[in-house]
Amino acid sequence: MDYAILTGFVLVTGVVLALVAQWKGWRPSLLVILAVGIGFRVLIMTTSAIDTWQPVDFLNSFKPAGEAILNREDPVLGSKGGWHFLPTIPYVYGLLLWLGIPWEFAGRLVTVVADIVLIPLVGKLAGSPRASLRAFQYACNPLAILVASVHGQVEPVALVFGVAAFVVARGPGNPERQGMKSHLFSRARQSVSALGVRGAAQQAVHQAITPGPGDRANLRRAVLAGLLMGLALCAKSWPIWLIPGMLLLLPTFRARAVAFVATGVLPVFFLVTLPIFAGTSISQIPEVIRVIQDIRPIVGEWGYSAILVGGDWTLHSGIATFGTRLIYVTLLVVAFVWRRADPVDLTTALLLAFMVVTPRLGAQYLLWFMPFLIARPTRFAWPAIIGTSLWAGYGYLYMTQFDSDTWWALHSVWAQCSIVLLPILVLAMPWDRRVFKAPAERSHPTPRDTVPASIASTSS
Structure with missing residues (x-):
């Protein structure tokens, strides 16, 4: 580089500005926030686009997917499996290439624009009175700048x-919400005791499908939220872990059912319209689905898998299979423990737990939890943010200065050192917010209003 x-x-x-903003309690205007966020991202996008070093997957996987759209070829098959997601983003790549924008800019423009729009959304996710502070801190987030402006990854x-x-x-109202309510379980037990299992089930179904006050507005929100989550799944498959939190934010069973169905509409649409928009033959669709579903068992980049294989990328189905099962078990446990938490806290816990137990990870994965952790930070949020940013920055900035042989030697050490970050990510989980408490029930400020322990005493 x-x-x-x-x-x-x-x-x-960016890190200094974010920490000083927390310490001083800055509340910058949206114009200032966007000016900072756009300035950082456009500057680094420009220097990265004219750089002699370009990320391998950016050139060899993402670019062929966009070119395949221009050539009326399937982006999954046309990129030889380099692009193994739905064709939504390659359509945008193809449009930008058709407009004559050089790939080094066009490929990054997609992710930079998305990351800029994400800045005010993080503020909305945080809610007042700290919305502007959280939006500013995401605007300054170093990992977001690396992933969007340097790597051009689609996270x-x-x-x-x-x-x-x-x-x-x-929707509107208090930004802090309870997840699953404990009284629902006691009410269910009472219904079963009084009516029996069948009677209780019939009563529950009747109550679930019966419209209530504000039902129409709730259903409109549910449809829009589901469609937006569907677009997230059109970009990559991992946002499936966001669905539980989204559903819990909706107020009724009817709204959740509608949102769940709406989530699948756009992914199915982009799949079945491949023959129309991408030139995919109907006979090729099963092969496209197979490639999208196929996850190669690449391990050795992160955490315990890097220790097991000495920090070298390798295909190891045993470690990958064990890690996949560990992910499912861990996330089920985390979902149960945080079931009564604010859905944003539940989502933060799920994503951080995933990072701890996954056997395969690219540096861009670490961006998954950033908007949620910044919106509702914990006591160890900034140690996690800074630690993961340092680790990723070493890979992006330092290791790219060397030839291939030196890079591989550095990679071995770099990958194994990631094990140090795992306990920090565990500590950054919202442990003291496992059960939602209304603001009136709190006797002291919540840890989400703090920064690292070293300056916590001055940040309240």
Whole structure:
């Protein structure tokens, strides 16, 4: 990378501004927030686009997907599996290439625009009175700048629709909401005791499908939230972990059912219209689905898998299978423990837990939890943000200065060092917010209003 020093300076400046904003209690205007966020991202996008180093997948996977659209070819098959998601983003790539924009700019323009839109959405997710502070802190987030402006990875596109779905599902009113309510379980037990299992089930179904006050407005929110979450799934498959939190933010069973169905509409639409918009033959669709579903068992980049294989990328089905099962078990446990928490806290816990137990991870994955953790920070939020940003920045900025052999030697150490971040990510989970408490029930400020422990005493 030719502009590593400039990029590093911008990233450090962002961290300093974010921490000072917390310490001083800044509440900048939206215009100032967007000016900072756009300035950082456009500057780094420009230097990255003219750099002699370009990310391998950015050139060899994403670009062929956009070119395939121009050539009326399927983006999944045309990129030889380099693009293994739905064709939604390749359509945008193809349009920008058709307009004559050089790929080095066009590919990053998609992610930079999405990440800029995400800035005010993080403020909306946080809610007043700290909305502007949280939006400013995301505008300064170093990992977001790296992923969107340097790597051109599509995580910001998935996140902008996923976070928008949360904001829409929550609707107006107090931004803090309870997840699953404990009284529902006691009411269910009483119904079963009084009516029997069958009678209680019939009563529950009747109550669920019977319209209530404000039902029409709730259903409108549910449809829009579901469609937005569907667009997130059109970008990548991982936003499936956001669906539980979105559903819990909706007020009724009817609204949740409608949102769940609406979530699948656009992914199905983009799949079945491949023959119309992408030139995919009907006979090729099963092969496209197979490639999209196929997850290669690449391990060795992160956490315990890096320790097991010495920090080298490798295909290891045993570790990958174990890790996948560990993910499912862990997330089920986390979902149960945080079931009564604010749905944003539940989502933060799920995403952080995923990072801890996953056997395969690219640095861009670490952006998944950033909007949620910044919107509702915990005591160890900033150690997690800074730690993961330092780890990713080392890979993006320092390791790219060397030839292939030196890069591989550095990669081995870099990957294994990620194990140090796992306990920090565990600590950053919202442990003291496992059960929602209304603001009136709190006897002291919540840890989400703090920064790292080193300056916590001055930030309240």
